Amino acid sequence: MAWFWLVLAGLLEVTWAIGLKFTHGFTRLWPSVFTVAGFAASMLLLAHAVRTLPIGTAYAVWVGIGAGGAALVGMVALGEPVTAGRLFFVGLLLVAVVGLKLTSGH
Template sequence: MAWVLLVIAGLLEMCWAVGLKYTEGFTRPLPTVLTVLAIIASMVLLALAARSLPIGTAYAVWVGIGALGAAVLGIFLFNEPVTPARVFFLALLLTAIIGLKLTSGVQS
């Protein structure tokens, strides 16, 4: 269950990271409220997952999911550049996330 919570926390991190763009410096009320709620929910789920997962693994996976997701969404939502090098390093990030899960020694 900890891994499920951690993945959801990572997806929420991705949401709030992208949400920051929509807040326009916290000047737009609705995007600001939604972003703050996503931050809180993401942190709470990370804390719950960290009860049974090693903190280094949990934090790295949480950040990795958020960073990977934000980068991919940036490509689709904000027309950020897609280069072979960028795709390669995003694939490495995904590989690292999967590797941390597989080597954590903690079952689903």
């Protein structure tokens, strides 16, 4: 169950990271509220997951899901450049996340 909470925390990290773009430096109320709520929920779920999972593995997976997911959403939905290099390195993040899961012993 800890892995479920960790993946959910990572997906929420994607939402708050993307939400930062829409807060305009926290000058817009509702995007700011949703971004802060997403951040808080992501951290709470991460904290719940690390009660069972090793902190190094959990944190790296959380960051990997967030960074890779934010990069992909940026490319797909926000018009950021899609290049072979960017896709390659997002793929490396995915490989690293799966590798950490497979070698964590949990």
